Amino acid sequence: MAQDAHHNSHVILGSTNDKFAAQELSSISHHLGENTPGLTHVGSTGKAQMVDVSPKENSSRTAIASCKVVLGKKVFDLVLANQMAKGDVLTVAKIAGINGAKHTSTLIPLCHNITLAHVRVDLRLDPEDFSVEIEGEAASTGKTGVEMEAMTAVSIAGLTVYDMCKAASKDIQVTDIRLECKTGGKTGYWCREE
Numbered sequence: 001m002a003q004d005a006h007h008n009s010h011v012i013l014g015s016t017n018d019k020f021a022a023q024e025l026s027s028i029s030h031h032l033g034e035n036t037p038g039l040t041h042v043g044s045t046g047k048a049q050m051v052d053v054s055p056k057e058n059s060s061r062t063a064i065a066s067c068k069v070v071l072g073k074k075v076f077d078l079v080l081a082n083q084m085a086k087g088d089v090l091t092v093a094k095i096a097g098i099n100g101a102k103h104t105s106t107l108i109p110l111c112h113n114i115t116l117a118h119v120r121v122d123l124r125l126d127p128e129d130f131s132v133e134i135e136g137e138a139a140s141t142g143k144t145g146v147e148m149e150a151m152t153a154v155s156i157a158g159l160t161v162y163d164m165c166k167a168a169s170k171d172i173q174v175t176d177i178r179l180e181c182k183t184g185g186k187t188g189y190w191c192r193e194e
Contacts, residue, residue: 050110053143061184062139065150067177069132069161075168076130086164090123090132093160097121100156101138101149108152112144121153123161132161135180145185151177 071079079089086092098119105113118139126133136153138146158174165172181191 048110050112051144053112056143056186058142059184060139060141061145061182062137063145063147063150063182064135064137064180065147065154065178066133066135066180067154067158068175069134069158070173070175071130071132071161071165072169072171073130075165075172076125076127078168079132079165080125080127084164085167089161089164090125092164093123093132093134093157094121096160097134097136097153097157101136101153104149104152108148111148114140114142114144114146114149116140116146116149119149119153121157123157132158134158134161145182147179147182151179 078084082088098121100107101119101121102116105111116138118137120135120137122135124133124135125131134154134157136150136157138149138153140146140149155174155177158177162172162174179192181189183189
């Protein structure tokens, strides 16, 4: 009986939260104005939802994302000399990034499972700040964009660099994960301003 009371309190609380979330969503939408795009992964009651893309037209879509992994001089020198105990850091991270892009929909719950036509992941050592610059690109023809695939590619590549190098230093930082540009779909071309 105590369990039933505890369960019911969550149901009532959940119901109250749902009403509150819907009111907040309505209030926020009103303040933003009708011309501002809303959050597509939030339904009218404020609950998470997967977007229905069936009415959308197929189009060629691309996205480029980037991130940086700050290694520090000691680790940078080891990677540059290919002396890490686990092996070739940049090659393993490149393959991991490509694999990450292909598994985006299993990692991020509301992403659509799409067929990728192309994935590119490039890693470049930067001696100025002892970092690895990572750029990833994803391409597809379909009803939804590939921004998340490109960003997942660079994120997984960056985490792999960390994993390959963590025995030499715990101070490594994966930073600046961001979308650089995208094409296709209703919004067309977008590029980050420098």
